[in-house]
Amino acid sequence: MDQEETIIIKARCNVDEGQVARKIVIDKNIKLEELEYKLRERFDVSYDKRVELYYLDEQDHIAVTFEDELALAMESSKVPIFELVVKQKAIDGFYTYPKVSKGKPGDVFEVLVESQWLTITNATRDDTKAWGTFIYTDDSDVVKALAHTEKVELTDIPPEYNVIATVRFLPGCLKYYGSSCQGITTMSFGPYISSFIIEEVRVIAAPSYNEKSYS
Template identity: 55%
Template structure:
């Protein structure tokens, strides 16, 4: 049955979880019509993760792209895969694993939380439009992407010609790399296609720090 093992209303899925650089993979059966919260809870039980601190759920689609699952319809698409669906869970710990100052490139392992201080002098439209910096991807970016470009492109910040009276602390969540990053144009910033690459990030939060 298209590589999927079914017994009545059950199916087999494969789930990966990386903790401190070590990846564990499990296979188990679930109800084909399982709800998203129920699935997350089941995964947390299998990997001994504290559900209260939260997880992010992704799956690998037919192009082997790393696709986030946040809504019930997205889960339905993942479970309709023509092979055994492969999911990945990423912890959302409250602690900060690493810190750096822009323009340093965020480093770490998938699942790490990285905070980057971006000083006011860099928070200008001209800096976001610079020709000597690049960003790759849309929503999920390669970790060598320019943070200021990403802030504008992802609609996390709007910038003006003059520096604002504040710095920002950007919280990134590091994710596994993608085979392919798709570039788009948004808010006047164009990101590029690329891939494969071994580490990605998403922007989780931007906090203003008055100066």
């Protein structure tokens, strides 16, 4: 079996104690979301904070937001240097599925859905329900809503990633219309007092336990 090609990168991040720098061994063909996960883990940056990733090229800070930009940074003749910039997120709560609280209209929550829940078997369980199409009652199951809006693709076995869903709460609707999509059937209902929509979904790497690092 072919061994993956690894390289050493330098990474730095401003944390509570000041700027911290590390050397890390990574797969040369690492994906952007996997690199973000690894750097968050090494610098202990939680997912209730937004991050921006930059590649340091001499005096320039070059934003890395696409896979081709990361690939160019990895081809550097020098040891690639990255900086993780932490930004405060304008969110009102962070939860881990299935424990998700209800919000009031205007609130924005982020919901971590771990790999074990991103399966067809879980999403089609009879003990979870969803009402509506694109706009759901606030007591609807988040995974059902994710699949129904085609924000995630469900599999038979847990995938090698987790997702973070950005959920925005809205006022209630007079009527919610059920429909079927991706094997998920939602129900009609109404009126109801509060709603939510799935604004965004980010894919993040699931934890790995065979990483190496050099400080």
